[in-house]
Amino acid sequence: MTDALEYNPPKPIGSLILLHGLGSNGADLHPLAQQLAGGRLRVISPTAPTRAITVNGGWQMPAWYDIVGADLASRQDAVGAREATAFIENLLAVEKSRGVESHRLFLAGFSQGAAISLYAGLRHTESLGGVAALSGYLLLEKTLEKDAAAANRKLPIFQAHGTLDPVVLPKWATQCRDWLIAGGWPITYKEYPIAHAISSEELQDLNEWLNIRLLD
Numbered sequence: 001m002t003d004a005l006e007y008n009p010p011k012p013i014g015s016l017i018l019l020h021g022l023g024s025n026g027a028d029l030h031p032l033a034q035q036l037a038g039g040r041l042r043v044i045s046p047t048a049p050t051r052a053i054t055v056n057g058g059w060q061m062p063a064w065y066d067i068v069g070a071d072l073a074s075r076q077d078a079v080g081a082r083e084a085t086a087f088i089e090n091l092l093a094v095e096k097s098r099g100v101e102s103h104r105l106f107l108a109g110f111s112q113g114a115a116i117s118l119y120a121g122l123r124h125t126e127s128l129g130g131v132a133a134l135s136g137y138l139l140l141e142k143t144l145e146k147d148a149a150a151a152n153r154k155l156p157i158f159q160a161h162g163t164l165d166p167v168v169l170p171k172w173a174t175q176c177r178d179w180l181i182a183g184g185w186p187i188t189y190k191e192y193p194i195a196h197a198i199s200s201e202e203l204q205d206l207n208e209w210l211n212i213r214l215l216d
Contacts, residue, residue, distance in 0.1 A: 134175025
């Protein structure tokens with residue numbers, strides 16, 4: 001993993017790890033840092049390692065895990081998900097060493113970053129403030145019931161998706177939502193008339209959700 005970009009407000013009231021999508025980098029979403037929760041959170045934006053992506057003909061690009069094909073079943077890279085989670089655990093440990101309490105720690109991501117945020121957050125052994133999954137899906141849901149940490153059985157989740165998304169299909173998002181609701185996780189689910197992107201309305205809704213979480 002490469003070094004992460006950081007946004008450090010004068011008096012952060014929590015920390016958020018922000019994960020980019022396939023083929024992107026930490027600088028892609030980092031400009032959003034000052035907009036999140038009114039710029040009151042420290043935001044860490046790492047870049048994924050460069051790896052060969054099977055579905056893209058083996059082209060090397062930043063990615064949290066491999067994708068073999070276009071369908072959802074071809075995105076279930078258990079080894080890559082565990083490697084990315086180990087890295088995120090290290091980032092969370094750094095924030096805790098800075099004095100940030102676990103319930104003030106958040107994970108958020110777009111596309112692949114959303115999938116990994118959910119995967120890592122639901123398995124983290126201390127109660128987090130929440131996970132925001134933008135245009136994402138659920139990884140390895142068949143092992144979640146067994147792997148989910150007791151501390152995050154009530155992890156607040158903000159899930160947002162574009163109804164016109166041709167990359168991460170809307171039905172994958174609703175499947176993710178329905179599976180998590182059935183598992184008892186509290187979810188705020190929002191849809192927007194956009195493709196594979198982040199809208200201003202979506203950011204506004206995310207901020208409202210973050211601000212509520214930060215009142216706890």
